[in-house]
Amino acid sequence: MRTATLQKNDLDRVIDLLSQADYRVIAPQNQPRLDGPDSIDVAVFKEIQSGDSHNIGEGLSTTGIKPFLFPKDEPLFAYENRGKKVVLTEVSLDFPKTVILGVRPCDVASVSSLDAVFSDKNAGFNDELFTKRLEKTTFVSYSCTEPDVSCFCTSVGLAPDSDKGSDLHMTELPDGTLHVEVKTKAGEKIAAVIDALLSGDGDAVARQQAGVAAAEKITRLRDSAPILPWLQDLGNFGDEMWQRLGEKCLGCGACTFECPTCHCFDIVDENSGNKGYRVKFWDSCQFDHFTLHASGHNTRNSQFERYRNRFNCKFKIYEDVFGEKGCVGCGRCIRGCPVNLDITEYMAEVAHKAAIPNAMSADPDFE
């Protein structure tokens, strides 16, 4: 498909043209903050209007694009109790035509992890709230050139210049121009809208080199090959490592809510008088009541078990059920964890254990 060159300072024009073409344009934007040492810069994906400043191409946003496919909260329907009759009101499934700009390779790859759960491809149930949004969304991805210390996409089969899941992929070249690759029909439409800004065929060689150079900057390197077989050996479920590495976990949901692939949700009726909404909102396997049964029994009764679940979900359950990893190596769970619990330490530990046959042991000194 088509390749071309785009000037980086034309990104603002891209936003203008797409808005004029009736796209809802989403881009990463720095959030305002109070001065002082206690606050940090946070960038999130938000709807952008012509002229707004954005930070496409500057680092990885704090949270990903998940909220635009699977919002942190949304109604399933509204209800009203009118005497003997309950009146239900449906929610609209007519979502706006959307383009998300500046999506990092890990984030755009994560869409397939969400799709695996919410579409009927595997699960046999089609969650229209997700799939109808996805149908309307075009992803314009953007290679990383400066991966940071927590990134480890290369350890889970991706790369800083990966275009898996992308509709139109951009790579910033050392000369400051952007190499544009159209990947899908939806991407073609975007290219048509911004056609006036595109020139030539791009420089495929420089793009290739930019990807290699970025990958070389990644320092968190883990061998993920041994993980699946090691986890599939159910004897390792009781390994001492789980508690040793996981007991410091405090059970917040920061890792799961920042994670682009975590998809668990809860449903509750938000009542107000005789009416209300049935609401779907994010839930986290790290919460202590996530597996709490009505009987009072909790199948994952301590925090290390909950993180064990999270790790297994990403590296075993996803592989078993969907044939792909549930982690895209974005490193957000590492950056966001208040106690520096690091998923790549688990990866390293597993690789280490897998290398020593029969190394699994319950540490007698460990209660």
Place this chain on the structure above:
Amino acid sequence: MSKGIVRHDFEPKIMGFVCKWCTYSGADLAGTSRMDYSPHVRMVRLPCSGRIDPQFVIKAFEQGADGVIISGCHPGDCHYNEGNYYARRRNLAFRNLMEFNGIDIKRLEFSWISAAEAIKFTQIIDKFTNQVRDLGPNEGYRALLDPYASRLVKSSEESAA
């Protein structure tokens, strides 16, 4: 004693959380004495001002109240001896918290009204009602009340028709 009917552009919704021993009895007395007072307050009777959890007030604002009034027995008169002393401390903190949150603190009223103070009751209610009416609707919160209104399409009733 009738005040005559004055129409206003805006009639506030006011929640009252009151102690049953003093303020509620004071309201009763006002009622049985056929005193006039603003009808805007929806009153919830509780055993003691010490039982009035700030959570009630937060909920009231979340459900669309423009003002909230809390009232109990005068210090020294608490049916449980000390409930109102706790309430006094708690509400001092709570007012400051609400203010820091950006709620105009004139929307939150606290008073001591005994069972005999029917006149004080009507005065406080009237005054507070006017005060909240002057402030206008609690716009900040009202904008948040129905988070999903824009997402709805049609009700089962409409689709059946």
Place this chain on the structure above:
Amino acid sequence: MIEQIREKARELLESGELDVVIGYAEGSDPTRTTPIFCRKPEDTDKLVLDGRCVNTLPAYLNKRHEYPKKGWKKTGIIGKGCDIRAITQLIAENQLKRDEVYIFGAECEGVVAHPEKWDGSLHEGNCASKCSACDVKIPLDTDFYPGEKPEVDRSGPYMVSAPALATLVKMDDEDRFAFWRDDFDRCFKCYACREVCPHCSCNICITDRTMPSWVDQAAHTKGVFGWHLTRAMHLVGRCTGCGECTRACPVNIQVDLFNQKMKEVIQESFDYKSGYSMEVKPPLITYNTDDQETYIR
């Protein structure tokens, strides 16, 4: 300093006096440290203590975390001055007994506000604002202190609030409401602010209760307002100003500003400083008959 603590910790683990020592070890990146539970004497070699040690470890002493399940009789814990304040408050609130813990303290130079701001040293640009006028750099209550513990005058200001607080207080109500509303838009209710707090000690938090549901569980703006007001109210007179709730928030919502504001109110109105005494009752569970009531009609 840390050598002496290591040595003492090792000694007490060897003798069996302590079941565990909770401290800080090197993290997975050079800018981070991470909590460590030393059970074996040799684990103490891993202990570190410097400006990167941001966590408030007494959160682990909180009964709703794993603590009661571990069967530890006596827990050693390494604390900065503000952490020890948290322990003192836990004891004052009957969440912990003094003889269940053994406190290792040391002089504190302050900590970085966020690990990502660590550049090898502490300076004005990256030091947490709670440290700027801290009166517990020499900690209060310790069982072990390396060397001689100097006497400190603690009559001065207590936990001076962050400058950001003044900025907010100066705004008019509407702007402040708008500020929080816009900030809360980012909150996804991960509850990191709750989990890191040593004083959010409830077995089941009110937000996790749905029957009845006092706080909307969904993270729409109304629900987020409800959550933060509730949380701040529950911590009145209890928060010991560690700032961890703000530090832990992944989306930079400075929730401890609510707590700092409440700390000022409590100190002005009731002359109470949380975390300085195991005996003085926290302000909201007690009263004076002549408490101020200027706001009451």
